[in-house]
Amino acid sequence: MTRLLIIGPPFRTNVGQETPLGVEAAKYLDDGAFVPDHLTTALVKDRLLDADVQPGFLLDGFPRAAPQIMELDNMLASQGHRLEAVVELRAPDSELEQRMLQRAKEQGRKDDTVEVFRRRLDLYHRETHEAVAVYAGRGKVVSVEGSGAPCAITERAIAAVEKFLAAGVNP
Incomplete structure (x- = not known):
């Protein structure tokens, strides 16, 4: 491995x-x-x-x-x-906000506020989504359900990338 x-x-x-x-x-x-x-x-x-x-x-x-x-x-x-691949984790905005609030409690980061999170999310929708589209056009994107426990998300992502690479669609 x-x-x-x-x-x-x-x-x-x-x-x-x-x-x-x-x-x-x-x-x-x-x-x-x-x-x-x-x-x-x-x-x-x-x-x-x-x-x-x-x-x-x-x-x-x-x-x-x-x-x-x-x-x-x-x-x-x-x-x-x-x-070789671009992993796109997909999750509802509301779940992402809850994760950020939990991280704020656990880590005490001063940039983890609802206002800051919403600004970042808006930037994602305006800018990062475009980058994902570029990689999708190159056939490199592997979309993974990003909801749930971190260990389950990790397992889904690893399995999806392994399957993607094994399929040989990656030049």
């Missing part, structure tokens, strides 16, 4: 370490805005240079907008990687 490393946009790590890019990213995160493309891609590009991603990785939350897709394509090509 190949080890798969999950990489989220390295905002929190950089914010926590107060790197120059992290300080800049914090301004956007605290307001519930997406971090601008130039900053996000710089953070992801640096992270993809780390040795631990070489066996394989899953990007969580990147690319979030269509302009970031070209940047990711270039990053992957220059580092000898290729995108």
Whole structure:
């Protein structure tokens, strides 16, 4: 079995370490805005240079907008990687809001407010949905039901990606 490393946009790590890019990213995160493309891609590009991603990785939350897709394509090509699949987790907005409120209780993140969440959700519907459409046009999207317990969602996602890759639809 190949080890798969999950990489989220390295905002929190950089914010926590107060790197120059992290300080800049914090301004956007605290307001519930997406971090601008130039900053996000710089953070992801640096992270993809780390040795631990070489066996394989899953990007969580990147690319979030269509302009970031070209940047990711270039990053992957220059580092000898290729995108095999895009997992789209689908869940009702109301369930996502409840999860965010629960996370706020558990983690105490100051950016986990209903107002911030709704702003992010609006950005998703306006921008990230377009990125999913681009990948759907490339035949890369694997849609997974994202409701329920995290372990059940994870199992569904793994099974769906394994089935997708085994079907050989991925060039």
